[in-house]
Amino acid sequence: MTDALPVGATIGILGGGQLGRMLSVAASRLGLKCHVFDPAPDAPAAQVADAHTCAPYEDAEALAAFGAAVDVITYEFENIPTSALDALEALAPIYPNRRALATSQDRITEKDFLTDLGLAVAPYANVESAADMDAAVAKIGAPAILKTRRFGYDGKGQVRLKDASDASAAWADMADAPSVLEGFVDFSKEISIIAARNPAGDVACYDPGENVHKDGILATTTVPAAIPATLRMDAVLLAAKILNSLDYVGVMGVELFVTPAGLIVNEIAPRVHNSGHWTQNGCLVDQFEQHIRAVAGWPLGDGTRHSDVVMENLIGDDVLAVPEIARTAAAIHLYGKVEVKKGRKMGHVNRVTPA
């Protein structure tokens, strides 16, 4: 722990949403300050961080001042402009590293990387033209799903193809954005594993959780996932393989499909992950503190699951039920967002029973 950040050091966080907010709170437990960079004046993390630079990611001057003010830089979302990272990387270490970020920013790069590691992914093909699209459908078949290679999240930038005749309309929907056609995977469950690695190369994984999505957005995560012990071990091993291969520092979320042929990697997220929110009430050290420990060069903490947890996202109007939920034995986590919007993640609830 020679190079570990000491009490009073400052962690810079790119992005001030709920993930940045909960990272900032976790950092405070370790005596560390956070400085959030986010263009929104009312960014949720700004309410709990020591400092907030409110500027666009293209503001070179603001980036320079931010980089000079922090000891290490991390981020809460993948879609950080490359130019911002270029400006920052000379000023402070960036964790997770740029290779991890670049890999996860582009679905083709990500799938190529995972395939090269020997991991199973859904059948996929690159689509950058109408001709590519025809070739992709011929290769992958239908049903299938067309996704933008970059900047997609929570089901955005995706079109489903019921059969091959949907191909040209689907490609038209993408407005020429480089895309990937993915074959459908016949899965029984969606699970995810939250894994962490620090600069010393220590790796720690949380128990896999079982995810249910609704309208493309995570609705619930249940731990433990109802899967055999062998699959649980497979999930840990493949997560460790991914992290080690990227010389990764921080927490990563790895989404997996459970199929008769074993686990198929859906996608990786180089950051704390919504499906890891259960750790706040199920473990001594949660994913947010684990990420902070990793990027701060600390030993990883104890992520053993002490309780069974069902995490339920509060999306849009769901948050109106909080007065009722507050009367029950549940842990409430709200993000400080005043305006309720359809599809907006307003908070989450962890319901806990002893393991």
Add this chain to the structure above:
Amino acid sequence: MTDALPVGATIGILGGGQLGRMLSVAASRLGLKCHVFDPAPDAPAAQVADAHTCAPYEDAEALAAFGAAVDVITYEFENIPTSALDALEALAPIYPNRRALATSQDRITEKDFLTDLGLAVAPYANVESAADMDAAVAKIGAPAILKTRRFGYDGKGQVRLKDASDASAAWADMADAPSVLEGFVDFSKEISIIAARNPAGDVACYDPGENVHKDGILATTTVPAAIPATLRMDAVLLAAKILNSLDYVGVMGVELFVTPAGLIVNEIAPRVHNSGHWTQNGCLVDQFEQHIRAVAGWPLGDGTRHSDVVMENLIGDDVLAVPEIARTAAAIHLYGKVEVKKGRKMGHVNRVTPA
């Protein structure tokens, strides 16, 4: 929950030490903002609060602006100048109420109050002169302990009398500060109970913890306390009696001596309490969130103990062991204080085992 504070509302906290810091973090989980008032520019809570008024408690203008900016006011320490409360009370509700604060600010008022409730306290006598001192020693005997009536904490403002001949030297030490002579209690254990009450009159108590002090400062709290179930129930009942009698809103720490004759109340603290820090890792809803829920008019949360915990304070140099502690299965809570001083509370550690 009609009058419950909504997401985005602001809680004003008088005092920005570690208690204010952890209150602020807890408020963020409920989507509430905190505004801290503390004269110190580097107040630990300022690093995590949405706003910090850095001004003396005598600054009328700063108090007025603070009072206007917040929806409710609470505090993390007892010794708030009365003039500050006078200035604030017209601007926002103050919880716990002024009667609770006044009662706990003065050891004689507190003991009179507890005695009137029918609760047992150590023998005590008011001392405001050398003549009072002689009368007090004649009444209480020795050994005994002379304490200032106001502004004492962590063993400060206290002198022990081995026998009656120490009386005049002890009184001289007090420099004419109104004091109380307390008889020694022959106790087997020191315990404390953390209790909460909200405006609806709901009361919830955490399991009593067993405290060990060193040099007048809390060293460890262990839960569960090794006491019979009957005493545990006595502790809950007397805490509820105190809170109801004061029409109390918030969390209170009640320190108790375990004696052959039953529980004796040592003192009450109208705030979150160091001996309740174990709740952060032993319960779904900790004392900090419970206090925020109460002062915000929310239903109280689930404070059931899910684990056994030993809380260990990191005092002064103790904090230098954090790099080693970080390698163990322990939850670390640091307060963001950079300067290590003898006797200074730098953080605490919760070591947890399943209940």
